[in-house]
Amino acid sequence: xxxxxxxxxxxxxxxxxxxxxxxxxxxxxARGEPFVWLLGGALAFGVMMIVGFxxxxxxxxxxxxxxxxxxxxxxxxxxxxAGEPTRRERYPVTPEQLGKLASAPRAAIxxxxxxxxRTLYRIGNxxxxxxxxxxxxxxxxxxxxxxxxxxxxxxxxxxxxxxxxVAMKLGNEAERPMAAFSAAAVTAAHREALARWERIRxxxxxxxxxxxxxxxxxxxxxxxxxxxxxxxxAEAQTARAAAEEQARELQKSYDAFSGEARDLxxxxxxHLITFAEIGGKTKTLPLSGVVRMYAANDLHLMDKLAVYxxxxxxxxxxxPREANTEGGVLPAIFGTFAMTLLLVLVVAPFGVVxxxxxxxxxxQGRLVSIVRISVNNLAxxxxxxxxxxxxxxxxxxxxxxIDQVFFSERLxxxxxxxxxxxxxxxTLALLTVPVVIVATEEALAAVPRSMREGSLAxxxxxxxxxxxxxxxxxMPGIMTGIILAMARGAGEVAPLMLVGVVKxxxxxxxDGFFPxxxxxxxxxxxxFHIFDVxxxxxNSEAGKPMVFVTTVLLVALVAAMNASxxxxxxxxxxxxxxxxx
Amino acid sequence: xxxxxxxxxxAGLLALGTASIAWxxxxxxxxxxxxxxxxxxxxxxxxIGSDTLNNLMTLWAEGFQAAYPNVKIEIEGKGSSTxxxxxIAGAAHFGPMSRPMKSSEIDQFEKKFGYKPSAIRGAVDxxxxxxxxxxxxxxxxxxxxxxxxxxxxxxxxQKDAATWGDLGLSGEWKDKPISLYGRNSASGxxxxxxxxxxxxxxxxxxxKEQPGSSTVVQGxxxxxxxxxYSGVGYKTADVRTVPLAARAGDxxxxxxxxxxxxxxxxxxxxxxxxxxxxxxxxxDPVRGxxxxxxxxxxxQQAVLKDGYFPVTNLIAEQDLKAKKMM
Numbered sequence: 066x067x068x069x070x071x072x073x074x075x076x077x078x079x080x081x082x083x084x085x086x087x088x089x090x091x092x093x094x095a096r097g098e099p100f101v102w103l104l105g106g107a108l109a110f111g112v113m114m115i116v117g118f119x120x121x122x123x124x125x126x127x128x129x130x131x132x133x134x135x136x137x138x139x140x141x142x143x144x145x146x147a148g149e150p151t152r153r154e155r156y157p158v159t160p161e162q163l164g165k166l167a168s169a170p171r172a173a174i175x176x177x178x179x180x181x182x183r184t185l186y187r188i189g190n191x192x193x194x195x196x197x198x199x200x201x202x203x204x205x206x207x208x209x210x211x212x213x214x215x216x217x218x219x220x221x222x223x224x225x226x227x228x229x230x231v232a233m234k235l236g237n238e239a240e241r242p243m244a245a246f247s248a249a250a251v252t253a254a255h256r257e258a259l260a261r262w263e264r265i266r267x268x269x270x271x272x273x274x275x276x277x278x279x280x281x282x283x284x285x286x287x288x289x290x291x292x293x294x295x296x297x298x299a300e301a302q303t304a305r306a307a308a309e310e311q312a313r314e315l316q317k318s319y320d321a322f323s324g325e326a327r328d329l330x331x332x333x334x335x336h337l338i339t340f341a342e343i344g345g346k347t348k349t350l351p352l353s354g355v356v357r358m359y360a361a362n363d364l365h366l367m368d369k370l371a372v373y374x375x376x377x378x379x380x381x382x383x384x385p386r387e388a389n390t391e392g393g394v395l396p397a398i399f400g401t402f403a404m405t406l407l408l409v410l411v412v413a414p415f416g417v418v419x420x421x422x423x424x425x426x427x428x429q430g431r432l433v434s435i436v437r438i439s440v441n442n443l444a445x446x447x448x449x450x451x452x453x454x455x456x457x458x459x460x461x462x463x464x465x466x467i468d469q470v471f472f473s474e475r476l477x478x479x480x481x482x483x484x485x486x487x488x489x490x491x492t493l494a495l496l497t498v499p500v501v502i503v504a505t506e507e508a509l510a511a512v513p514r515s516m517r518e519g520s521l522a523x524x525x526x527x528x529x530x531x532x533x534x535x536x537x538x539x540m541p542g543i544m545t546g547i548i549l550a551m552a553r554g555a556g557e558v559a560p561l562m563l564v565g566v567v568k569x570x571x572x573x574x575x576d577g578f579f580p581x582x583x584x585x586x587x588x589x590x591x592x593f594h595i596f597d598v599x600x601x602x603x604n605s606e607a608g609k610p611m612v613f614v615t616t617v618l619l620v621a622l623v624a625a626m627n628a629s630x631x632x633x634x635x636x637x638x639x640x641x642x643x644x645x646x
Numbered sequence: 647x648x649x650x651x652x653x654x655x656x657a658g659l660l661a662l663g664t665a666s667i668a669w670x671x672x673x674x675x676x677x678x679x680x681x682x683x684x685x686x687x688x689x690x691x692x693x694i695g696s697d698t699l700n701n702l703m704t705l706w707a708e709g710f711q712a713a714y715p716n717v718k719i720e721i722e723g724k725g726s727s728t729x730x731x732x733x734i735a736g737a738a739h740f741g742p743m744s745r746p747m748k749s750s751e752i753d754q755f756e757k758k759f760g761y762k763p764s765a766i767r768g769a770v771d772x773x774x775x776x777x778x779x780x781x782x783x784x785x786x787x788x789x790x791x792x793x794x795x796x797x798x799x800x801x802x803x804q805k806d807a808a809t810w811g812d813l814g815l816s817g818e819w820k821d822k823p824i825s826l827y828g829r830n831s832a833s834g835x836x837x838x839x840x841x842x843x844x845x846x847x848x849x850x851x852x853x854k855e856q857p858g859s860s861t862v863v864q865g866x867x868x869x870x871x872x873x874x875y876s877g878v879g880y881k882t883a884d885v886r887t888v889p890l891a892a893r894a895g896d897x898x899x900x901x902x903x904x905x906x907x908x909x910x911x912x913x914x915x916x917x918x919x920x921x922x923x924x925x926x927x928x929x930d931p932v933r934g935x936x937x938x939x940x941x942x943x944x945x946q947q948a949v950l951k952d953g954y955f956p957v958t959n960l961i962a963e964q965d966l967k968a969k970k971m972m
Contacts, residue, residue: 157818159782185883191951198883200779223951269715277688277716388704388952478690483737562724569704571690571711571718587720600858601723603701603953605867606882608860 119620126617129610130376132369135215135227135361136186137343139207146199147215147227147343148186149361151606155182158202170204187607189217189225190342197224198606213363218340219356221386224607228342233352236335258336258352261329268326276315276322278578283308288474380614389568389594390602394615399573400486400566400588401555401622407490407584408497408554413547415494416501423502424509425531437506444499452560455492460484460564464585480585484565486574487584492564493557497550504549508542509535537640544634548627555623558592566593568601591619674946677959681713681942688716689932692738695722695729696834698859698877699742699917702769705948710939717932726834733922734758739933741920744771744834744877745841759922766919766965768940770955772901773839773913774878774887776866783815785898787891788912791843794824794873798847810871819871827865827874828853835859838915839875875913879953903955917954923969934971941966 133149140146158174158181166174174181183202191197218226234240235254246254290304336352356379359372383393419440427433464481472480481487512535520530558566567587574586595615602608693703700723707719722728722738729741730751747755747763755763775791777783786794790813792801799806807813811820828849829836836855840846856862862874867884878901881887889898892912899905899912906914919940923929929937939945941962949956 156780159780161782195953196881196883200883266715274716281688386708388701388708478692479737483692567720567722568700569707569719569721571720597700600856600861600864601697601700602860603879604882605860605864605880606884 122616125613129614130373132372137210140205145343148188151185151187153184155180189227192223197604211362216358217361218358221354228340231341232339234337262353265329268322272322276319283311285474390608397589397591397594401591405555408493411494412550416498417505420502420505424506440499440502449559451492451496452563455564459488485585486588489561489565493554497554500550501546504546505543508539512538541634541638548630566590675958678943681939681944683713687714687931687935691719693721693740694732694738695742696726696744697723698744702952725832727832743918745838763920764923767916768919769917769949771917772878772906772911774901776874776885778870779886785889787894789894796844796847797850800845800847822871825869825872826853827862830855
């Protein structure tokens with residue numbers, strides 16, 4: 066504020082207090098109010114962006130699984146189609162299209178400035194029509210009905226089917242029309258078919274998988290003996306004999322299991338259901354090939370909720386189907402969780418130890434500040450660079466050496482010599498360790514000097530002081546650093562694409578075979594799943610709901626992991642509250 | 647050169663009467679064999695390569711694992727150019743590629759192993775040029791495509807096509823600039839399109855390079871004045887394919903299975919899977935069965951499911967014979 070202004074106003078009204086005489090605009094600036102508004106506005110804008118984004122994702126993700134009605138649309142050319150109305154838009158009709166129309170609809174469109182509406186229907190039946198979605202302009206439509214018998218059928222293959230059920234064949238009985246079955250009988254038959262399918266899967270994956278695992282172990286033992294002692298050596302021959310003996314044993318149970326699976330499969334093939342789609346074609350498929358079916362227009366709210374819940378359950382607890390566009394994401398949830406956990410296990414001790422040394426033991430000089438600057442700069446390196454480093458150093462150099470020393474019998478198939486869970490976690494640990502170091506250093510610096518001196522004066526050694534006085538009080542700050550590192554690590558995808566995340570991982574990194582935790586396996590990740598379904602799937606329109614649902618899930622998973630860390634931190638804080646002055 | 651080869655091979659197949667089916671129902675060659683699982687197949691397989699083939703490989707893997715629950719297949723798809731190094735390093739058993747290997751890549755492979763990699767022609771793809779569903783454009787020659795996408799115009803086009811008016815559209819389209827969508831350079835689709843549609847010229851700098859085939863289609867779907875190229879399998883209701891002519895003035899053909907088989911559609915190509923098979927040894931059972939599965943009725947049904955066109959039994963037999971599997 067210019068000095069002259071004060072002198073002038075005070076001269077005019079000398080009796081008033083200096084504050085009151087200032088003109089309104091200057092006092093605003095002087096108090097910094099525009100800046101308060103600016104900062105507040107920026108904060109509000111940021112919060113609004115985040116809330117808006119979260120609402121968009123939540124709304125699309127939460128609504129995605131709710132069953133929609135099925136429309137039966139009769140077109141002006143006499144044909145019919147059936148499907149879920151997905152979205153609507155308005156568009157300018159081309160002169161060519163207008164030329165083909167009758168005069169009445171043409172006049173109506175011209176009256177509306179040549180604009181007409183159109184609806185995108187999810188017609189399903191990809192195996193029959195070679196398309197999943199179709200646009201229908203309003204002027205093409207004669208009638209739209211919502212018949213009660215139309216069903217939405219989710220199949221294991223070929224995506225959804227839209228049509229009505231006409232007949233069912235159970236076992237050796239003759240095929241009977243659908244009217245002959247009560248709703249309860251259909252549900253029971255379907256449930257039984259699904260249970261049979263689960264049993265087949267359990268037999269083939271679980272039981273026969275176990276046998277094959279042991280067979281493979283036997284083969285590897287022979288190979289190891291051959292590599293170590295030579296092909297013709299006595300050791301190799303003993304190993305071969307043992308493996309053959311074991312194989313004979315296993316073959317017996319293999320025959321039993323595969324026989325049961327074969328019988329079940331044969332039985333399964335006799336339980337059939339036939340649907341008629343709107344164009345008049347029929348489609349017969351095994352009852353167990355139907356994941357879920359419901360008459361979309363004939364559902365009460367409770368039925369709809371049941372479909373909704375069962376879809377969520379499938380999504381959370383099942384494996385993906387049809388190149389990841391359908392089914393569940395259990396392997397991806399598991400992979401994300403395991404990777405993040407492993408990341409924390411690596412990054413926490415490493416970061417804390419580094420920070421302790423830098424802050425408590427190292428002599429503060431030029432070298433330490435160079436180290437500190439380097440650590441801070443590490444946080445600014447693009448994450449893909451870490452990915453390249455991880456692939457080159459961890460997977461190829463470290464992993465390749467491990468393979469040659471410990472897993473030579475499996476070569477040329479790489480064990481650790483390719484991307485995997487361990488290498489991914491280590492790469493992300495490198496990426497996030499600066500966050501932990503910086504946060505820990507700050508937390509250590511914030512512990513009052515008087516407390517350390519008090520401890521030292523009582524005769525405690527330096528390590529005892531750190532262990533009993535400094536570290537416990539710095540713990541909440543350290544936890545903050547770990548939370549930040551975890552949040553960053555769980556959301557990072559780019560480096561993982563190089564060091565172990567795959568589109569389809571056949572096995573979870575944890576299973577029932579020794580050593581139970583398989584750190585060398587590649588894994589699926591929710592972030593990569595979003596990228597894959599959103600940008601790589603054949604039908605991007607059908608993949609959209611999956612993208613939103615998976616995003617909701619990833620956000621929820623990160624929030625849950627952060628929340629648990631925050632709860633631990635607040636417990637720690639409470640513990641030391643009483644001991645502060 | 648490649649295109650003529652393709653056209654010749656595909657036209658020859660048509661002459662043998664193995665494929666002539668309508669578009670909406672590109673169906674299987676009935677001569678393809680049913681897949682019969684054998685016993686004793688287990689192990690791990692890893693595939694690294696094309697993203698165009700990513701879904702198809704996954705579908706094949708799912709089908710194969712249904713027959714052999716104990717085979718584990720991992721699939722990574724970051725682009726065709728990642729396949730040869732992975733095969734050479736032994737990091738992958740299969741290298742799916744949406745273009746044939748370059749001679750330099752084959753040389754590198756041969757230097758390491760002493761024999762050439764073998765190719766499996768797993769499916770036929772018609773590389774489609776997509777426009778927004780409301781775009782009225784009727785037909786484009788490859789020369790037009792070249793003037794749209796290329797800055798060097800090696801196809802002989804005189805004038806650069808910058809707006810839709812340059813391609814003969816009128817009305818609101820006349821002054822609107824063409825918005826270009828394409829693939830990133832690691833992709834085989836990028837390389838194939840450059841070689842055939844751009845006559846080995848260079849892309850314009852304004853092409854928006856996308857990380858996936860589906861992203862190109864999504865870009866075109868959301869941008870009314872866009873054009874892009876991608877495998878025909880990625881078509882959605884929001885875009886349409888433009889019929890193409892090999893030369894200006896020729897008849898235009900849409901990206902249908904008929905036109906692809908007959909060799910009329912100028913951007914038809916095979917999708918390959920490369921494998922490291924020593925010609926003097928038998929293929930190990932896991933990989934051998936996978937190859938057999940790809941060429942079976944079930945395997946080619948997965949091709950249909952993914953929106954591509956199946957190969958005929960003749961191709962299947964040729965390739966199987968070349969690997970001494972028949």
